[in-house]
Amino acid sequence: MNQIEEYLAVAAGKSEVHAGDDITVNVDLAIAHDITGPMAVEQFKKIGIDHVFDAKKVVFVLDHIIPAATVEAKVLHNVLKDFAKDYGVQLYNKGEGVIHQVVAEKNRLNRGAILVGADSHTCMAGAYGAIAIPVGATELAAVMATGTLDLEVPEVFEIRLEGKLNPGVYAKDVILHLIGYFGTAGFTDQGVIYTGSLVDELTIDDKMTISNMGIEMGTMISYFADRDRPVGTVKEVYTFQAEDIPARVACPPNPGNVASASDLSGVNISQVVIGSCTNGRFSDMLVAANILKGRRAAEGVTLLIIPASAEIAKEMEEQGLNRIFREAGGIVTSPGCGPCFGAHMGLLASDDVAVSTTNRNFPGRMGHREAKVYLASPRVAAESAIAGTIVPPGTVVPLGGLENELA
């Protein structure tokens, strides 16, 4: 067995499991947000029981449309508020941030814990060793009732990342590189274990960026290995050298359409978004602030800065980052998902072109379906904001030593 199978076996109360086995696992935490939660609540109520399996193990977070942009969105908030009150489950409704970041900050799961979330980026918790499985609302409702999830044990692949990243290349470039290599359906229904000497050097923030976008190559589970014990038997091992990975950009119409940032140089842009569950952590903001300090976003570029959580927003405030962003002409919004999924705060018209640190660029993802969204690291996004066109890292601010200037 490999590490993922070992944890699934424990959660299923079995001594061994193998790829293809149908098993039922006990769930340690079930989560949903203001878009998926209300539908899960509706389905849960159809089951006809008066309690959830364990009120301490169900968490709702309002993050997708908060503050409510429409009356309909507020109705969704109220559905969760009422349910939380009636059933005693935890609700984060004060703008605490994006669900995956909030769960990481307030509810850090033990390695091997089973997390089930009604959001596709639930896989982000694999960064700290949780077995994190994204589901839809009905499946979450079933988990809320039974405390268990039925699943098929996935085939598991190992992605070994070796060496050191080049200056100006970040975790976001690594995951974009991998999605470009394996494709958006590269690991559908399968699990991935990350290992290697690069991984040992990555911060938890970096790991979160990588596991977050696992779903963009179809993974069921995106898990960072426990380095203190063997990975175990996997289906296949893929090895990548970090030095071979350049700064990457995913072009429309999907995250698998990956090019090198240097090949896109000169593409005019009208909006830059820095934030989201993928790249809205303090370390991302620090990179962007170092670029934007004393500079201004180009004429015609709307610069949006969206912290992934209230804790991150607080740190940004305390360390003076918000002032830097505002003086650069940026709009610092409240923590949450922002325009990432196309419902509010920064939507694009048909002729707009955005560079965004978010995780998806499908047609219509951030507004009009003819708008173009390019996905990149906070560094490329920040430098592009100043240039007014997509630029490779090092164009506006020379490579090297950047991260320490403000810290």
Added chain:
Amino acid sequence: MSWHSQLRGRIWKLGKNIDTDQILPGYAMAAPMEKLKDYALAGSEIQDFASRVQSGDILVAGENFGCGSSREQAPVALKDAGVSLIIAKSFARIFRRNAINIGLPVLICDLEQHVENGQDIEVDLVSAEVTVSASGSKISGTVLAPNVLETLEAGGLIAKVRKQLKIS
């Protein structure tokens, strides 16, 4: 919807990588449940699908259908609009499970190249066999797993859970 293992319907052809934003755009996500069907495929190349679809119609697509978000509103919108079945070369994991969980059948079959838009097909979900009505030619798909058939027969996951928890 009661369970029918034999289906007949008119097809709508779609390409590959039809993501959940195309199936149901973000701006429609907060719409009341009963209105979701009005936005079915509004983000795709068939933007007026909701006004043209007829009950029993079948979607035929290429690989990776339903990639992207876990939003269950996407299959709900298709089902409520009248779609009786989705056939694709492959499905993204969460979409496939969501569809089955709400009682909307999905069949893995490389059918796209064998049919024309608007043609009628007959499908046997138990044998996973597709028959093109006009020519009579038959194409086989992947047989559905027993637990998937069981969920579809029950009308979706909620009915199955009720049975499991012995709620009558």
